[in-house]
Amino acid sequence: MGEKVIGFHAITEALKEAPSGSILYICRNIERKNDQLESLARANTSVTIRKVAKIEMDRMVPGVAHRGAVLDLGRRPDRKSTTVKDFLTQLPEDDLSLVLILDGITDVQNLGAILRSADQFSVDLVIIPERRSAQANQTVLRISSGAAQYVPTVTVVNLAREIELLQKNGFWVYGADMGGTSITTVKFPRRTALVLGSEENGMSQLTTKKCDHIISIPTTGHIDSLNVSVATGILLYEFRRQQG
Numbered sequence: 001m002g003e004k005v006i007g008f009h010a011i012t013e014a015l016k017e018a019p020s021g022s023i024l025y026i027c028r029n030i031e032r033k034n035d036q037l038e039s040l041a042r043a044n045t046s047v048t049i050r051k052v053a054k055i056e057m058d059r060m061v062p063g064v065a066h067r068g069a070v071l072d073l074g075r076r077p078d079r080k081s082t083t084v085k086d087f088l089t090q091l092p093e094d095d096l097s098l099v100l101i102l103d104g105i106t107d108v109q110n111l112g113a114i115l116r117s118a119d120q121f122s123v124d125l126v127i128i129p130e131r132r133s134a135q136a137n138q139t140v141l142r143i144s145s146g147a148a149q150y151v152p153t154v155t156v157v158n159l160a161r162e163i164e165l166l167q168k169n170g171f172w173v174y175g176a177d178m179g180g181t182s183i184t185t186v187k188f189p190r191r192t193a194l195v196l197g198s199e200e201n202g203m204s205q206l207t208t209k210k211c212d213h214i215i216s217i218p219t220t221g222h223i224d225s226l227n228v229s230v231a232t233g234i235l236l237y238e239f240r241r242q243q244g
Contacts, residue, residue: 003072003073003074004060004070006061008034008037011069014073015044019073022074023071024049025069026038026050026068027066027068084125084127084166096243097124097125097190098121099124099166099194100118100232101127101195102195104129104203114126117232121233121237123236125153126154127154128156160206163193173193173210175211175214176194176197176203176215177214180216181213183215188238190243197228
């Protein structure tokens with residue numbers, strides 16, 4: 001088997017561009033809503049439909065709440081993955097561009113929600129470190145309701161080095177931290193990279209030092225911080241609002 005997609009919305013999106021050889025597995029007599037998935041699959045000649053028993057699907061994706069449907073893509077789909085260097089090479093001069101850098105997001109729920117916001121606000125590239133970070137796997141794809149497959153992403157070994165490369169190519173890097181300058185007084189440039197750290201520890205010290213500016217979201221609540229996925233959505237919206 002290849003990469004498997006679970007979740008109604010994630011499968012719906014994946015079926016739109018499912019490669020040849022993909023198989024949609026559907027449990028018998030489970031979730032009438034899966035009839036819609038079957039209809040979508042029949043419209044894509046690249047997809048084969050197979051009806052299986054629940055016990056067989058449980059073995060296919062052990063420990064996962066599949067709700068009676070699994071899409072096997074046969075191979076890893078093209079998620080527009082690239083390298084930071086290639087991304088910069090293809091970027092037109094003085095082009096409006098937004099990069100999102102995730103420094104230590106280990107919760108797949110947060111990563112899925114972040115990638116969904118990244119899709120909604122047309123982030124041009126998401127950079128994720130190879131170590132100490134959640135990756136864009138099938139769980140994240142499901143949580144993002146399929147949005148993860150549309151977001152250009154790159155996994156890197158050295159986050160600091162990639163930040164320096166962005167800066168050499170005209171990007172200004174803004175790290176999010178509670179002690180930073182309020183975004184109400186910040187004017188984002190056309191080439192902006194936003195850095196979000198983990199909810200527990202924030203950005204690493206090295207990443208913080210590499211940032212050009214540290215910014216914050218003004219709040220008036222009783223708890224000390226926003227969830228990182230919520231904070232990401234607010235910052236992405238603010239960039240697009242300013243540039244719109």
